[in-house]
Amino acid sequence: xxxxxxxxxxxxxxxxxxxxxxxxxxxxxxxxxxxxxxxxxxxxxxxxxxxxxxxxxxxxxxxxxxxxxxxxxxxxxxxxxxxxxxxxxxxxxxxxxxxxxxxxxxxxxxxxxxxxxxxxxxxxxxxxxxxxxxxxxxxxxxxxxxxxxxxxxxxxxxxxxxxxxxxxxxxxxxxxxxxxxxxxxxxxxxxxxxxxxxxxxxxxxxxxxxxxxxxxxxxxxxxxxxxxxxxxxxxxxxxxxxxxxxxxxxxxxxxxxxxxxxxxxxxx
Amino acid sequence: xxxxxxxxxxxxxxxxxxxxxxxxxxxxxxxxxxxxxxxxxxxxxxxxxxxxxxxxxxxxxxxxxxxxxxxxxxxxxxxxxxxxxxxxxxxxxxxxxxxxxxxxxxxxxxxxxxxxxxxxxxxxxxxxxxxxxxxxxxxxxxxxxxxxxxxxxxxxxxxxxxxxxxxxxxxxxxxxxxxxxxxxxxxxxxxxxxxxxxxxxxxxxxxxxxxxxxxxxxxxxxxxxxxxxxxxxxxxxxxxxxxxxxxxxxxxxxxxxxxxxxxxxxxx
Numbered sequence: 001x002x003x004x005x006x007x008x009x010x011x012x013x014x015x016x017x018x019x020x021x022x023x024x025x026x027x028x029x030x031x032x033x034x035x036x037x038x039x040x041x042x043x044x045x046x047x048x049x050x051x052x053x054x055x056x057x058x059x060x061x062x063x064x065x066x067x068x069x070x071x072x073x074x075x076x077x078x079x080x081x082x083x084x085x086x087x088x089x090x091x092x093x094x095x096x097x098x099x100x101x102x103x104x105x106x107x108x109x110x111x112x113x114x115x116x117x118x119x120x121x122x123x124x125x126x127x128x129x130x131x132x133x134x135x136x137x138x139x140x141x142x143x144x145x146x147x148x149x150x151x152x153x154x155x156x157x158x159x160x161x162x163x164x165x166x167x168x169x170x171x172x173x174x175x176x177x178x179x180x181x182x183x184x185x186x187x188x189x190x191x192x193x194x195x196x197x198x199x200x201x202x203x204x205x206x207x208x209x210x211x212x213x214x215x216x217x218x219x220x221x222x223x224x225x226x227x228x229x230x231x232x233x234x235x236x237x238x239x240x241x242x243x244x245x246x247x248x249x250x251x252x253x254x255x256x257x258x259x260x261x262x263x264x265x266x267x268x
Numbered sequence: 269x270x271x272x273x274x275x276x277x278x279x280x281x282x283x284x285x286x287x288x289x290x291x292x293x294x295x296x297x298x299x300x301x302x303x304x305x306x307x308x309x310x311x312x313x314x315x316x317x318x319x320x321x322x323x324x325x326x327x328x329x330x331x332x333x334x335x336x337x338x339x340x341x342x343x344x345x346x347x348x349x350x351x352x353x354x355x356x357x358x359x360x361x362x363x364x365x366x367x368x369x370x371x372x373x374x375x376x377x378x379x380x381x382x383x384x385x386x387x388x389x390x391x392x393x394x395x396x397x398x399x400x401x402x403x404x405x406x407x408x409x410x411x412x413x414x415x416x417x418x419x420x421x422x423x424x425x426x427x428x429x430x431x432x433x434x435x436x437x438x439x440x441x442x443x444x445x446x447x448x449x450x451x452x453x454x455x456x457x458x459x460x461x462x463x464x465x466x467x468x469x470x471x472x473x474x475x476x477x478x479x480x481x482x483x484x485x486x487x488x489x490x491x492x493x494x495x496x497x498x499x500x501x502x503x504x505x506x507x508x509x510x511x512x513x514x515x516x517x518x519x520x521x522x523x524x525x526x527x528x529x530x531x532x533x534x535x536x
Contacts, residue, residue: 129364137361140321141375141423142347148378 029225036154036224039147043155049148053156057118057220061164064117065110069168072105073097073175080176081184093186094195097176098169102199102208103264106169108256111215113168114161115248119223122153123244126227127237135228150228154220161216162209169208207263211256218255219248274299274431274463275320280329281487282315289315291487292329302457302464304474306509307484313467314358316484317433320465321353322346333431351379354424358436360416362408368395368419369404375426394422397459398452414445418452425456431463432456438470446470450477471510475499483509 043050080096126149129135135145173195180186199205223244230240273296282290289312297303305313318324319331322338331338333349341349362371372391376382382390395401398418408416417437424432434453438446454477457464468474474481475495483491483505491498491506498506524530 125365132364133357133359133361134363136323137355137357138363139323140350140353140355140357141378142350143375143378144343144347 028229029221032225032228033221035146036151036221039144040151040155042147043151046152049152050155050159053152054159057114057122057153057156058160058164061114061117061160062167064113065164065168066171068109068113069106069171070175072109072168073101073172073177074179076100076105076172077176077179077184081180081186090180090186091190092194093176093180094191094193095198097180098173098195098199099204101169101172101176102204104256104260106172107165107208107212107215108252110165110168111161111212111219111252112249114157114164114216115219115223115252116245118157118160119219119244119248120241122157122220122223123227123230123241124237126150126153126224127230127232127240130228130230131232131234131237146228150224154224157220157223158213158216161219162212165208165212165215207259211259211263214255214259215252218251222248222251272299273297274334275465276330276332277316277320278330278332280319280326280331282312282319282324282326284315289487290319290326293484293488295482295489295492297463297465298480299463300457300461301479302454302466302477304466304468304478304481305484306467306469306471306474306481308469311484312487313484314435317355317435317465317467321350321355321433351427352430353433354427354429354431355433356417356421356424356435356437358439359413360408360420362411362416362420362423364408366408367404368400368406368408368411371408371419372423372426374423379427390426391422394426395419397425397456398422399448414441414449417441417445417449421449421452421456425460425462428460429462431465432460434464434466434468436468437466438468438473446473450474453477471512475510 076097077093080093080100081090084090084092084096126135129145129149135149138145138148177191181188181191226240226244226247230236275297277293277295279292279294280290281288281292293312293316295305305316307313315324319326320333320338322341325339329339334352336345336349338346338349362368363374366374369391372394373387376387376390380387392401392404395404398421400415400418400422403411403415403419408419411419421437432453437449437453441449450473453464453466456462466474466478475498478495480494481492481498482489485505491501491503493501498510501507501510
């Protein structure tokens with residue numbers, strides 16, 4: 001009986017400690033975020049730093065985003081046609097492809113790819129700078145590492161993400177058109193006119209952009225925080241990179257559900 | 269040591285968590301001199317440097333640099349002070365994404381409004397002083413350990429600091445580089461009219477070039493003196509250090525339980 005009590009006590013203590021650790025870390029990340037925002041002034045003044053990060057996380061992610069977008073569009077075209085033609089409405093293929101990409105697949109898949117391509121690179125870079133004392137050296141030279149290293153990477157990600165998602169969707173629509181119109185033979189005019197008639201700019205395009213902006217902010221924050229908070233060892237950096245990818249993926253999917261339920265509730 | 273002291277450490281204690289590192293330590297660094305702080309690994313030497321730079325705050329006691337108390341400064345005051353300090357990190361801590369030239373130019377670009385032409389001349393002069401003007405366009409990963417440390421030294425003195433701190437400048441260098449770095453530290457100090465603090469455990473090299481030596485053990489000063497005094501000292505701690513004896517006041521072994529218990533022979 002007493003042994004059981006001891007085991008229970010140990011389990012509860014463990015749960016309590018884990019919970020406190022998580023909450024503490026969440027609070028720490030929030031304070032980090034505030035500090036990051038407060039020190040973002042220099043980013044506007046020194047746009048060359050920002051351009052460099054947009055280049056690294058945005059431009060260098062283009063290939064994977066464009067190729068994946070094309071393939072997602074091709075699959076959507078195939079599957080969409082197969083389902084729609086059962087109901088004799090294959091000419092609605094354009095609508096289906098465009099809406100699924102603009103509302104959901106574009107922002108979500110692009111953000112997942114962005115997290116694994118650019119997010120992990122940001123975490124690795126900041127983590128290694130910490131491990132090799134570069135951040136400490138910068139601080140010693142009276143240059144704030146949060147303002148000089150972290151903030152440009154964060155804003156670079158925030159700017160790149162909506163642009164990448166837009167390109168992903170555009171590429172996907174092109175892929176859907178390629179399969180539907182060129183390969184299968186859906187009417188070209190019907191494909192585009194049904195899309196034009198049913199895609200609303202504010203409701204669909206704008207909401208998709210808002211989504212990808214929020215995903216971009218979430219992924220970039222997770223990436224810079226994990227890098228900055230990484231334990232300064234090889235193992236610590238590798239754990240931090242893993243946490244960036246896993247946490248980002250969960251955050252994107254959970255945020256997507258929340259955002260969708262607000263944006264598209266009660267809409268036919 | 270009396271006279272005009274640039275750095276004063278008064279009754280300073282510091283601990284990492286519940287592990288005390290420094291215990292009410294007192295020392296003073298006179299203006300214009302090169303002072304070595306020696307002691308075995310893990311005796312709190314590097315911690316002392318970081319306390320002087322304000323990257324750590326003492327649990328108790330006062331640290332004054334140029335008459336101002338470091339422990340009570342806010343970040344902007346600390347940064348103003350650090351612009352007049354240079355620090356050489358143990359492994360250089362060069363920025364790996366910047367070339368040798370850009371590394372040395374970094375503090376100048378961050379803290380001055382000098383024209384690029386003037387920065388170029390200054391950087392080449394600093395590199396000339398450490399004998400690496402010809403290496404200006406290399407990247408840090410193309411440098412040997414000794415060269416990287418010389419570049420880091422050029423970067424540390426880029427703003428002509430009043431106080432230069434060296435964290436283990438001799439570790440892991442071949443005998444030639446070791447002598448070169450030793451002479452450089454002396455020459456730079458005298459040429460800039462600066463004050464230098466050097467944390468090291470290389471006794472022989474230090475005896476050749478410093479003005480004064482403090483020996484630290486278990487968080488407080490156990491011996492001090494000029495190189496001449498140290499050479500003839502009969503203090504057991506100093507003798508052990510200077511003659512590199514394994515046994516003496518400094519124990520070779522990390523504290524451990526009785527050997528008989530660890531090897532399971534206690535019962536016999």
